[in-house]
Amino acid sequence: MKQSYVYILKCSDNSYYTGITSNLTKRIEEHKTGKHNNSYTYTRRPLSLVYYAEFTDINLAIQTEKQIKKWSRVKKEALISGDFEKLPNLAKKNFDK
Known part of the structure; x- marks a missing residue:
């Protein structure tokens, strides 16, 4: 099976x-x-x-990438740092700003 990867890069502007x-x-x-x-x-x-x-199912990889792209910065940072227990409770976006 072909491997697929979903990845996150941190950019120089901190995005x-x-x-x-x-x-x-x-x-x-x-x-x-x-x-x-x-x-x-x-x-x-x-x-x-x-x-x-890593993913062996490309469809799951695509779904995961789309999901992560919708996440807030805080939720992405929880994923990056391995705080998986925090993920369900973090909002997708903060619209109060």
Whole structure:
């Protein structure tokens, strides 16, 4: 079975980028070298890989990537730091600001 990866990069502006790939090493290198000059990460380099998860089911990987992209910064940081018990109680977005 082919592996897929969902990953989170921390950008130089402290934002997070969530992506999906079948070749994590190659894709991270593309982000770091700025291969795609119209991408979100291009002007936010340098970047660091702060989280990744492996999947054998591409559909589950796609679903997970879409889910994480909707999460608040706080919820993403809980995932990154491994505070899994906090995830269910963190709101998707804070609309009170």
